[in-house]
Each structure stands twice: as C-alpha cells, then as structure tokens.
Amino acid sequence: MIKSNSVDLTLGDEFRYFIHHNGPVPISDQAGAKDYQNFSRILKLEEGKPYYLGPGQMCLGITRERVQLPPTLCALVEGRSRFARLGLSVHITASFINPGVNNQTVLEIFNASSLTLALHPGTKVCQMIFMKMVGEAEYKGIFNGQAL
Secondary structure (H helix, E strand, O other): OEOOOEEEEEEEEEEEEEOOOOOOOOOOOOOOOOHHHHHEEEEEOOOOOOEEEOOOOEEEEEEEEEEEOOOOEEEEEEEOHHHHOOOEEOOOOOOEEOOOOEEEEEEEEEEOOOOOEEEOOOOEEEEEEEEEOOOOOOOOOOOOOOOO
C-alpha cells in the first residue's frame, strides 16, 4: 500500500537462518561485510508455509518488492507496531536505505518475545519511509543489488 510518506513492504518466501557455531564470531572493522553467510543457510519456503522464529532467535528475510530510489531520496525501514507488540523486530539496526539503490530490502528479523512467531510470506511486515535529500547521492557499496 502506498501512502503519502511511506510504502508498505511485504515479506518474501526466502529466509537465512543461523546455524550453531562453536567459538566466537569476530565483530571488528576487519570482519568481512558478508561473513554472516559463513554462519547461516538459506531456506526457501513452500507455498503457503510460514517460517517459525523461536524466542530469542534471529533470521534474515527479504521483501518481495524491489525498490528503486532516485538520487534525491533516501529512506528508513520501520516495523509495524501490531507485530512489535508481539515481540517482532523487523529491522534490528540497519534501517537506513541509501539514495540510488535498486534492490529488495534484506530484513534483520528478531523475536524478542517468549513466543514462537509464524512469519507468513506476503504479510505487510514493514514500511519504507521516504526522506528528501539536500543534494544528490548514489549508493555504490558492497550491498548494492543485495540478495540473501
């Protein structure tokens, strides 16, 4: 749904879940931006099936929609309060969407509740809020054209 200042985004059917790993995972400036792929696997759901996210678990999801922003707009991705009240955090920290992107949005999904949450593809889980830039810019970073 397109609103005057935002657009609703729906959850896709692919998820990246994290596998058990013995030992610490480095979090430093020297860590690679895609190191998370070494500790996770991709799961594509069958039609009509939900993804079950247990208490205290995190996964990556991706929106169905591909968004292309002009160099004069940037955006923020925010979760919906109806799901946050059940403990669902849709985008943990990296909510800024750079100007000039043309991709689907990867969501950093966390279950902060004591409940198991069933995530259904096609659900409007978040919204993208647009902001007008002063000047122009274009994102050319490592996640340009990102996928799970």
